[in-house]
Amino acid sequence: MQETAPQVNPPKIRRFIRWLSAIILIALGVAVWMHTRHSGTTKHSPSAQAVGVAMATNGDMPEILKALGTVIPVNTVTVLPQLSGYLTEVGYREGQMVEKGQFLAQIDARQYEITLQQAHAQLAKDQAALAQAEADLQRYALLNERKSIAPQTFADQQFLVKQQQASIKADQAAIAQAKLNISLCHITAPVSGRVGLRLVDPGNYVTASSQPGIVVITSIKPTTVEFNVPQASLSRVMQRFNAGNPLSVAAFNGENSKQLASGVLYAIGNQMATSTGTITLRARFANDDEALFPNDFVNVQLHVDTLRNVLLVPTAAVQSGAPGNFVFLVNAGRNAVSVRTVTTGPADGISTVITQGLAAGDMVVVDGVDRLSEGASVKLQDKASGPVTEQAPKDTKRADMAAAPSR
Template sequence: MQETAPPADHPKTRRFIRWLSLVVLIAIGIAVWVHTRHAGPTKHGAQAQAVGVATATSGDMPEILNALGTVTPENTVTVLPQLSGYLTAVGYKEGEMVEKGQFLAQIDARQYEITLQQAQAQLAKDQAALAQAEADLQRYAQLNERKSIAPQTYADQQFLVKQQQAAIKADQAAIAQAKLNISLCHITAPVAGRVGLRLVDPGNYVTVSSQPGIVVITSVKPTTVEFNVPQASLSRVMQRFHSGEPLSVAAFNGDNNKQIASGVLYAIGNQMATSTGTIPLRARFANDDEALFPNDFVNVRLHVDTLRNVVLVPTAAVQSGAPGNFVFLVNADRNAVSVRKITIGQTDGKNTVVGQGLAVGDTVVVDGVDRLSDGALVKLQGKAPAH
């Protein structure tokens, strides 16, 4: 026979309900106690964060403009033949340095020597004709005084003498041209520099201004570097450039970790590039060690000026966010920090100039800033690092 559940007012049922209620109350009490134990420290005070700090100091900061530059030779000359003929000799080695006036190549000059001889023969002929015409003119002058010849005959002889004199000048010009042609067969370097690879071999027939030419000469010592600066910096550069003091320029390698040459700014372009808002500048380098190779790319640092007695902080202390540029300033009690908005200026990577917001002697956080917020408690680690 099936048993029936005891009624709700049965003694066993009442005892079970009381025990169940007691267990629930104990569980709630334990949960409240655990929550209060773990939430207590957060509610009553945050834990101090260990941070590294530095002190704002007064010092000098070089005002540097960084740019990407191209090594641009002062002279790049393509040597072209100025007359036609067979190339009989080449007097340089590919890639070597040549001096101005050094022999480069020889064109067969025999046909121009023959032309010179012809011009010299024509000169001798015309000189003899002039001598004869002058002798006749003297006789005609005597006869004209005696009225023995017509005046027209005497006048014609005078014109003939002038024609012979002009012919001699033309012969002399032809001789000079022939000599010039002979000298142009002997091709020399118009500038000093490094020659490139040979463009034409001996035995080839070259013509006037034939391409690609005989050889290309590129000057390497000295050389220049061309680079651009932004429009906003132009007025400052112009002011310093026209003061008469040389503006030093340093060239660094492609990785920007090693200085390879030092020079001075010597030219500023005359037009702004509207597409980029920059203006070209050119610096000259002695390049005695040939560290700057033509058309190579280098990193340029133009030293415009030096800022004196400015407030400096380590660059690691400067943060950027919603307020703009700011630092975490250690409060006077040195137990907490506050966000201090600042304006920054020139930087050299290690230190940054602070225009407004800090004073010399202020302590700022340089290590551990990622865990901080305004009003956070801090614990200073060791001495403030020198910078």
């Protein structure tokens, strides 16, 4: 007979599998707990942020008003003919620099020369008539003394002499007018400057005060620049201007990258523009190099005053946010920063005046501020680790703006 294999009890197998599964789950849970606990105890604190810093120092700060200005020539003259005639000659080149009194154009003067000859002839005729009247007056005077003629006849002759004398004066005036007309045919420059494009060619008939004229002359050297300053700054400007202190003005190109010329404020307007709340000022520039072109737009910097011995920090250190203007102040240990609210004054793009909130010697962050917050850990970058270093105080002695161009 064949032996049968022993049968396994299914309930026992199922209990064994359940116990084994429970033991595996418990083991996994313990392993996860141990791993989590180990990770929590070994977690590192965030690394310190590398920053560049600078020190607040005392120095001088120029008080500058910036504005957009327009180059306005001292003189812009349209040369018009003062009498009629054919234009026979033009004596200038377009764009040429001319001096006052220099020849510009010629009008045909022959008709005015004829008028002068006629005036001379009339003068000679009236002089002869006067001589005859004076001779008759002398004879009438003798006869009047002898009572040989009526007194009325003698008086009439006296009046006739006076009439002839007046006619001579009229003739002399006519001669002067004719000479003036001849001189006006020779047109000269009334001012010095640069002539523009030619407006009329030789051969054309021109009339008195005919438009557009013969030529336009614009003064180049010297020239002026007009610009506006706000009402709030006017009192400060007037105080210095009325005290007789020359206020220097610098003109820069449109990109503010190059100084074109230096001048002096010489005139202040007499009315405030109610629509803009500004007043117009005018500065004079020698413009020897002709860097300022008429009607060109320039950026103007008016040097009102220089603030002496004020607290300065780099402009990059000043931030704006919910608390207002603030800086990140480095603590004494140089390993953390705190937010310090400050009150700012004038700035020149490089440095900013701090009127409240800091003291000389305080160290502020100028680079790497975008990831900082109150109490953040920092480390100062050295020269080997980055481009930004702990900046030594720059020379903060600001000289007043020079009158000569710096470019």
